[in-house]
Structures are given as structure tokens and as C-alpha cells.
Amino acid sequence: MxxxxxxxxxxxxxxxxxxxxxxxxxxxxxxxxxxxxxxxxxxxxxxxxxxxxxxxxxxxxxxxxxxxxxxxxxxxxxxxxxxxxxxxxxxxxxxxxxxxxxxGPTAEHIRIMGDKITAKDTMKELGVPCVPGSDGGVPTLDEARSLAADMGYPVIVKATAGGGGRGMKVAQSAADLDMAFQTARSEAKAAFGNDEVYIEKYLTTPRHIEIQVFGDGKGRAVHLGERDCSLQRRHQKVFEEAPGPSISTDDRARIGQICADAVARINYAGAGTIEFLYEKGEFYFIEMNTRLQVEHPVTEGIFGVDLVREQIRVAAGLPMSFSQDDLQINGHAIEVRINAERLPNFSPCPGKISAYHAPGGLGVRMDSALYDGYSIPPYYDSLIAKLIVHGRDRTEALARLNRALGELIVDGIDTTVPLFHALLEEVDIHKGDYNIHWLERWLETNMADA
The missing domain is CATH 3.40.50.20 (Rossmann fold)
Known part of the structure; x- marks a missing residue:
């Protein structure tokens, strides 16, 4: 060690x-x-x-x-x-x-999964279901038009080296494609120094489901269920939960085993997340993150494991401390990402914390580096805290989240806490009835003039 x-x-x-x-x-x-x-x-x-x-x-x-x-x-x-x-x-x-x-994983695995086209090709070979799309980069607008016509609209143009929602543009019809293609390439060049793009079928009402995997680098791997990360703004996740309210036990076992088998075959080491769009009972691979995820605490909550400890153990050459049979879901967990941002525009709001009190009690976890008197610098990401709750079921977890948000005090700056208070008033949230477009549409209706 x-x-x-x-x-x-x-x-x-x-x-x-x-x-x-x-x-x-x-x-x-x-x-x-x-x-x-x-x-x-x-x-x-x-x-x-x-x-x-x-x-x-x-x-x-x-x-x-x-x-x-x-x-x-x-x-x-x-x-x-x-x-x-x-x-x-x-x-x-x-x-x-x-x-x-x-x-973490090897440089080779990071390279493979860091390029969206190579990652997709690799996953296809490993038996992971993928979104219909181009077989590689699409260099010209004429080729893009031909592919989109064959695929059927809507389509999405994506940067091969993309991430965080940059270099991604949707074309609802042929009339939109020229602008989407050129804009995605321009954004990709500016953000990543690489203007290569590819095209995929755009799913209209999918959920964003990700499978947590963990490998020992020696051909053994497990999955730790899924997280539903469908509540997003500009492709940035704001609310994550596990298990997913829309996923059946059979679907969970099926896609989880496919993912575990895939990473085992390539001798993947450490934590990784395979992300999917999920629609009408089908999973479509979109990318793999070869690292710990921001939302890993909800997985830790329902399985009772320490993923960071496990990362360190495997990197030191020790075997994983659990098998697939050891991993049994217990209850429900939810995480909300609290940013130093001013609503309704979500503009960054760095500044000095004049008072801070973290919520507590049964089933409440607060991952944050805040303290009274701390000055949040303006140079980095606006995420300042993650509030994670765990309950015996989803209803209890939502009630616990509501209570914990009421206890939280972050004075001196604006935060996104009011967004979560408002979301917890919505019937769709309590029913778990939402997809990746739900939050953007809700914000247009409820916060445009806030």
C-alpha cells in the first residue's frame, strides 16, 4: 500500500x-x-x-x-x-x-474513450448498444446531408473531442443542418482545438442513464447499478439519483452485465462510468468517463461502498474488496449540485461566505469545501457543494432532501438552492417522470422572468 x-x-x-x-x-x-x-x-x-x-x-x-x-x-x-x-x-x-x-485507468484506455468515435467503435466491438450514427468523423457538409437524410431527422452534430455540452448542435430538419454543422465545428475548434464532428440520431424523449463500473485491471469487473442524471441544464447535470426511477430490475441487470463484461474484456482498472441515452426500454451508448464522477456519492449511498478507497486499493495492486454478488441495492439516494450562481441566468457568483451551516441528521451527506469566512475564487468551476441524501425508498429520500435543503445556510453569495426548493414542488419530480429536456423546458416557463 x-x-x-x-x-x-x-x-x-x-x-x-x-x-x-x-x-x-x-x-x-x-x-x-x-x-x-x-x-x-x-x-x-x-x-x-x-x-x-x-x-x-x-x-x-x-x-x-x-x-x-x-x-x-x-x-x-x-x-x-x-x-x-x-x-x-x-x-x-x-x-x-x-x-x-x-x-485510475491506463493512458491507453483514457485515449480510447477520450475520442468519441474511437470509443463508440470500441463499445460496438464489445457488444455495448450504440446510438445509430456515422461510422466516423463527417468532414463535409454534403456528407452530413446524405447521412442525415438516410438516418432521418432530428439528428445531432457532435464534436469528436467534445464534452460539457460544447460542440453539440441539434438539427430538427434539413433546413437546420447547415447551421448546426458549421456551428458545432466552430465551437469544437475553439474549445478543443479539433473541429472534427460526427452525426447521430437525435432521440426526442430519452433519459440520461449511466452505469457505474469498476475493474481490477486483470480481467475482473463489476457494475454498481445505474444513476439517472436526466435533469440537466445545457447538458450539465444538476440532480442525480440512484437507482433510476424508470429502470426495471431486469433492464438493470442486463445493461449492467453488458457493461461489466465490456470493461473486463479490456482489463480496465479502477472506476469508470458508461453513459447512455435510454428510451422505450433501449439503451444507447454515448460516452465513457474514465474517472470518478461528480455524482459517485449516490452510488456509494445505495451500495455502502467507498469508491475512492477502492480506487486506491486497486491502484496499489490489491484485489477488489467486493464481488458482483456482494453488491445489493439498499434504498434510494439523491444528489443535488449546489453552484455559486445567480438565478435565473445561472451567472457565476463568487464572493465571501458570511455564514455557512451544513445540514445533518440521518441519511444526509454534505460534500463541500465551504466554511465561514471563505472567499470563493472566481477562477474555477462554480460547483461549491453536493448535498446527498439516502432513504429507504425514493419517497423518503425526497422528503429528506427537502428537509436538508431547509437546514442549509450559505450566506454572502447567491446559490442554486432556490432551484431545488422549486423543483421539489413539481409533481413530475415526485413521480420521477422526466427526461433530458424536462428541466430546460421548465426553466423557460418558471424562471424566464424570475
């Missing part, structure tokens, strides 16, 4: 890893920018190293600075959290070339 690991991240996910390491008797090293010198992850770690100025490019994305921090502290392994360098294959290769351990 490792004696010391470095966490190449910040905020609540850095704290999450520090806590798991401490329970395992492993020393932790926090890295931070000058803007994060008083951050909670810096205070909680056993050691800390400043790696650069506020800009993420010059600090949390600086591979030389992070490698230097490992050298001066004697860290043996690096946990990337999520975001930043967590899915950067070059970084993983450099870590390995320096004789250190990357707590």
Missing part, C-alpha cells in the same frame, strides 16, 4: 480523497494555486505545495508543477479527482514514466 499520495485537484473532491486516504492510514499531499492558499483541502491535507498562480492553466493543469510537487514531497501516487487532468492520457503516461502510480 502507498505511504503518501498527492491529490491533483481542489475543492470538495480533493477533500473527498484526503478523507479516504486518512481512513486508510495514507498521508496526503494537497496542491494549490495562490488563490487557494486558504482552501479547506489545503488545511485538511498532511502537506501542501503551491503550484502556481490562480489560472488553472498555470496551476492545476500544469503537469511540470504537479510532478515537481510529487518529487519534493515523496508522494508515490497521484489521485486526479475529476476534471483538470483526470482524463489527460499524456499526464498519465508522464506519471508512469516517472515511476509513480496514477490512481
Amino acid at each position: 502507498f505511504n503518501k499520495i498527492l491529490i491533483a485537484n481542489r475543492g470538495e473532491i480533493a477533500l473527498r480523497v484526503i478523507r479516504a486516504a486518512r481512513e486508510m492510514g495514507i498521508a496526503s499531499v494537497a496542491v494549490h494555486s495562490t488563490a487557494d492558499s486558504d482552501a479547506m483541502h489545503v488545511r485538511m491535507a498532511d502537506e501542501s505545495v503551491c503550484i502556481g498562480p490562480p489560472s488553472g492553466t498555470e496551476s492545476y493543469l500544469s503537469i511540470p508543477a504537479i510532478m515537481a510537487a510529487c518529487e519534493v514531497t515523496g508522494a508515490e501516487a497521484i489521485h486526479p479527482g475529476y476534471g483538470f487532468l483526470s482524463e489527460n492520457a499524456q499526464f498519465v503516461q508522464i506519471v508512469q514514466d516517472h515511476g509513480l502510480t496514477f490512481i
Whole structure:
């Protein structure tokens, strides 16, 4: 087992890893920018190293600075959290070339799944169902028109190197395709330095379902059920739950086993998430995230496992501590992402926290790096907290979420907490009757003039 690991991240996910390491008797090293010198992850770690100025490019994305921090502290392994360098294959290769351990999958697996077309081709070969679409990149508008006509409208144009909703445009008809194609390419070039796009059939009322998988890198893998992440704004998830209210026991077992078998066949190591669109009982692969997900706590809630601890164990060469038969769903869990944003426009709202009180009680978990007097810097993602609740069933989990939101105090800034209070008044939310378009439409009706 490792004696010391470095966490190449910040905020609540850095704290999450520090806590798991401490329970395992492993020393932790926090890295931070000058803007994060008083951050909670810096205070909680056993050691800390400043790696650069506020800009993420010059600090949390600086591979030389992070490698230097490992050298001066004697860290043996690096946990990337999520975001930043967590899915950067070059970084993983450099870590390995320096004789250190990357707590996550191999550089090769990250490369394969990081390119949407290669990932889709790989998943097809592994027997994972995929959305009908082009077999590769679509270089010209004429080819796009031909493919879309064969496929039938609506279609969606996607950047091959995309993520976070950028480089994605829907064409409802042939008249929309020219603009969608050109805009997606322009956005992809600006965001990712790569303007290659591909085309898929656009499903009209799907849910966003993701399967949590975990492999030991030696041909053994399990699935930990699904999470429903359908409540999204601009392709960004805001509310996640497990198990999915629309998924039957048979469908869960079927798609879960397909995913576990797929990652086992490629000797995948560590945590991963295979994401699908789900419509009319069918699953369609969209991408695989080769890292821990923001919403991993809801899976931990219903299975009673520590996914970060398991990541560290497998990276150290130990076997997984559970088998598929050990993984039995217990109750229901929900997570809401609380951002420092001003409604109704969701504009960033950094600032100083004048008062903070985290909710508590049975079945309530608060993953956050906030504290009284903390100044949220304006340089990073606006996510400031994740409120996770667990109940014996979905009804109890929703009631517990409502109660916990009422206890939460975050003064000094605006947050998205009022959004969740409002959502919990909606019948569709209580019935679990929503798809990936539901929240955007609700916002247009309920918050356009708020």
C-alpha cells in the first residue's frame, strides 16, 4: 500500500480523497494555486505545495508543477479527482514514466474513450448498444446531408473531442443542418482545438442513464447499478439519483452485465462510468468517463461502498474488496449540485461566505469545501457543494432532501438552492417522470422572468 499520495485537484473532491486516504492510514499531499492558499483541502491535507498562480492553466493543469510537487514531497501516487487532468492520457503516461502510480485507468484506455468515435467503435466491438450514427468523423457538409437524410431527422452534430455540452448542435430538419454543422465545428475548434464532428440520431424523449463500473485491471469487473442524471441544464447535470426511477430490475441487470463484461474484456482498472441515452426500454451508448464522477456519492449511498478507497486499493495492486454478488441495492439516494450562481441566468457568483451551516441528521451527506469566512475564487468551476441524501425508498429520500435543503445556510453569495426548493414542488419530480429536456423546458416557463 502507498505511504503518501498527492491529490491533483481542489475543492470538495480533493477533500473527498484526503478523507479516504486518512481512513486508510495514507498521508496526503494537497496542491494549490495562490488563490487557494486558504482552501479547506489545503488545511485538511498532511502537506501542501503551491503550484502556481490562480489560472488553472498555470496551476492545476500544469503537469511540470504537479510532478515537481510529487518529487519534493515523496508522494508515490497521484489521485486526479475529476476534471483538470483526470482524463489527460499524456499526464498519465508522464506519471508512469516517472515511476509513480496514477490512481485510475491506463493512458491507453483514457485515449480510447477520450475520442468519441474511437470509443463508440470500441463499445460496438464489445457488444455495448450504440446510438445509430456515422461510422466516423463527417468532414463535409454534403456528407452530413446524405447521412442525415438516410438516418432521418432530428439528428445531432457532435464534436469528436467534445464534452460539457460544447460542440453539440441539434438539427430538427434539413433546413437546420447547415447551421448546426458549421456551428458545432466552430465551437469544437475553439474549445478543443479539433473541429472534427460526427452525426447521430437525435432521440426526442430519452433519459440520461449511466452505469457505474469498476475493474481490477486483470480481467475482473463489476457494475454498481445505474444513476439517472436526466435533469440537466445545457447538458450539465444538476440532480442525480440512484437507482433510476424508470429502470426495471431486469433492464438493470442486463445493461449492467453488458457493461461489466465490456470493461473486463479490456482489463480496465479502477472506476469508470458508461453513459447512455435510454428510451422505450433501449439503451444507447454515448460516452465513457474514465474517472470518478461528480455524482459517485449516490452510488456509494445505495451500495455502502467507498469508491475512492477502492480506487486506491486497486491502484496499489490489491484485489477488489467486493464481488458482483456482494453488491445489493439498499434504498434510494439523491444528489443535488449546489453552484455559486445567480438565478435565473445561472451567472457565476463568487464572493465571501458570511455564514455557512451544513445540514445533518440521518441519511444526509454534505460534500463541500465551504466554511465561514471563505472567499470563493472566481477562477474555477462554480460547483461549491453536493448535498446527498439516502432513504429507504425514493419517497423518503425526497422528503429528506427537502428537509436538508431547509437546514442549509450559505450566506454572502447567491446559490442554486432556490432551484431545488422549486423543483421539489413539481409533481413530475415526485413521480420521477422526466427526461433530458424536462428541466430546460421548465426553466423557460418558471424562471424566464424570475
